[in-house]
Amino acid sequence: MAIRYSEALGMIKSVAEDRIGQEDGRDIEVVPLEDAIGRTAGEDHVSPAATPRFDASTVDGYAISSAATANATKKWPVTFIVRGTITSGEEPRNTLPSSGGGIPSCFEIKTGARLPNGTTGHRLDACVKAEDVVTTAFGSQKMMTVVEPIPTNANKRTAGSDIRNGEVLLEKGDKIQPRHIMALASAGITGAAVRRTLKIAMWSTAELQTTGASIYFLIAAFQELGAHVDFKGVLEGSADAQSKAILPQISNAAYDVVVTTGGVSKDLTMALTTLNARIRFDSVAIEPGRSVLFATLPTCHGETPLIALPGSPVATAACFCFLVVPFVKQLSGDRQGVPKILKMQAKHDFRDLSVSCPVQSDCFKHGWIQRNTRGEEYVQLSPDQNPAKVSHFAASDCWVHVPRGHSGSYRDTLVYCYPHTPGNFI
Known part of the structure; x- marks a missing residue:
């Protein structure tokens, strides 16, 4: 039975918190300022002195x-x-x-x-x-x-009129941007303490001809989050063969997360069972991407998470943004994005929203943020939400989360909007 999206999200964040609790201090490294851009601050950075130091x-x-x-x-x-x-x-x-x-x-x-x-x-x-x-x-x-x-x-x-002695210039969890680099350099700080780069092992569970678009999307999206992806190829063969392919990648704790795309096959589920994996969920009440699996695999170093994503590219993108990203951000200590809350507007009519967004599910759609003649923002869904088609998704400028239990009317429903800007994942 499919669990609610809120439950799935809670499980994912709980596993990330458990992994953070197992850290031994080696998850923070100091890098030169010129190498810190885009990394996540591992601690608060305070100014060692007031600036400027002189008039x-x-x-x-x-x-x-x-x-x-x-x-x-x-x-x-x-x-x-x-x-x-x-x-x-x-x-x-x-x-x-x-x-x-x-x-x-x-x-x-x-x-x-x-x-x-x-x-x-x-x-x-x-x-x-x-x-x-x-x-x-x-x-x-x-x-x-x-x-x-x-x-x-x-x-x-005037001396001391800019930065105060002890002032926090960069907070733990901030994604480091050029403006942070400027402030740190002004205070005489030459290095930044950052979270280490997360390492992702990724497989396709279907032929590359089918999953190619999803694979390229995932590699790019992980890179935008500051993570490193090792693509391992197609996870094929029997359940036993798949378990033998996965085991070396988790046994030495080389990877923080294992991700597959291409759907959840019977062989994959059996392979996880062979590896004594704890399957946290294998179906979530979301559209698209209901058949998404989250499991943890036991190792001598704790548990390694595995997330199996759908095969359709837009469904993969939706599950990545609303399930994988929260896990990665929680694990890396990065800040969660804050959505805009806007009203929806249908382009041609106000047909029943329940036709495309079942009331019992959380639905993730792509669309555009618009302004009316009064300057008020609203959101308009892309006309074609087929998860196998990428053209309308590529042309959109935001993700739209239509929450479970919505009103059923385009005119009255408030939705959460996440613009497609770097670092604005949830």
């Missing part, structure tokens, strides 16, 4: 004392003596006292360069853009003149 200029211009410019006007400009040039990466300099006659000092400064330290004379606490001043020379001495007041901290990045 710095945000422009090419001049480091000045804002107080010295308080009364500057075009009629009564303020002139500074330029004491040198500071470039990015230089050690900090001390401010210089005013020269004779009360003429204040300044430094030419480059973007990102550190403002001078010290308290002698006027403190250099602001920067003025090069294009906003007039430069002159008095003999060999360069001079600079401003004609309006410059606010305190103008064009200056």
Whole structure:
């Protein structure tokens, strides 16, 4: 008897949790930042210090004392003596006292360069853009003149104003993106602690001519999740032959998950029985993909999960996204996706939804997210949901989960929508 989708999902996540509980710390590795993109953070990453570590200029211009410019006007400009040039990466300099006659000092400064330290004379606490001043020379001495007041901290990045000491820059379970890399690098962190790459063993239970599209989809989809797939070919022959093919792949715990596509054959079920597998379920009240099997195979290292997927490519894709992905994300510590909740709209009429989506099942359809004239989003199902046809699925922009026990009307049913964007699996 087919179990409910919610029950199947609960079993899958429970097995993943059990496997996480058996980890011994070797599931986390530290990789250089340049190799961390797309990986899952294995722990929280905190900043070891506040940034920036010093006051710095945000422009090419001049480091000045804002107080010295308080009364500057075009009629009564303020002139500074330029004491040198500071470039990015230089050690900090001390401010210089005013020269004779009360003429204040300044430094030419480059973007990102550190403002001078010290308290002698006027403190250099602001920067003025090069294009906003007039430069002159008095003999060999360069001079600079401003004609309006410059606010305190103008064009200056204040020490500690960006990242706080101890601030979490990357949370455990985050999929690492370029913006995370930027924050980590800004804080001086050069490596990221990530979950190790999951390894998947995959077989086809039918001829490759039949399952080729499903195999290519699964390899690509696993790669998008950051997992590595070893395709083992066709799992063929008697139940005994199949069990002998599977056993070496699970006995040394080389793989985290075993996946098959092409349907659940009698020989496969018997092979699992031979391997003393615990079949958690072999039928789920979902459309498409009702005949999907989930089992755990005992090894000396615990239990290795096996998921047997249907043969039709779109059914394979649906079961992957709504059964396999939750398992992989739970096992890898990755965050689960959050769906949009939208109303459905039929393209031509409001026929009974129960015809294509049985009320007693959770149904997974492909479609498009649209906007009406008021800017409100709704979802429209693809016109052809045949699980053996890929053209409409390939043209869609989202998965639609029509929940069990729906209203039976297109007009009234709320559904869960998962846009086809990288990392947006459930």
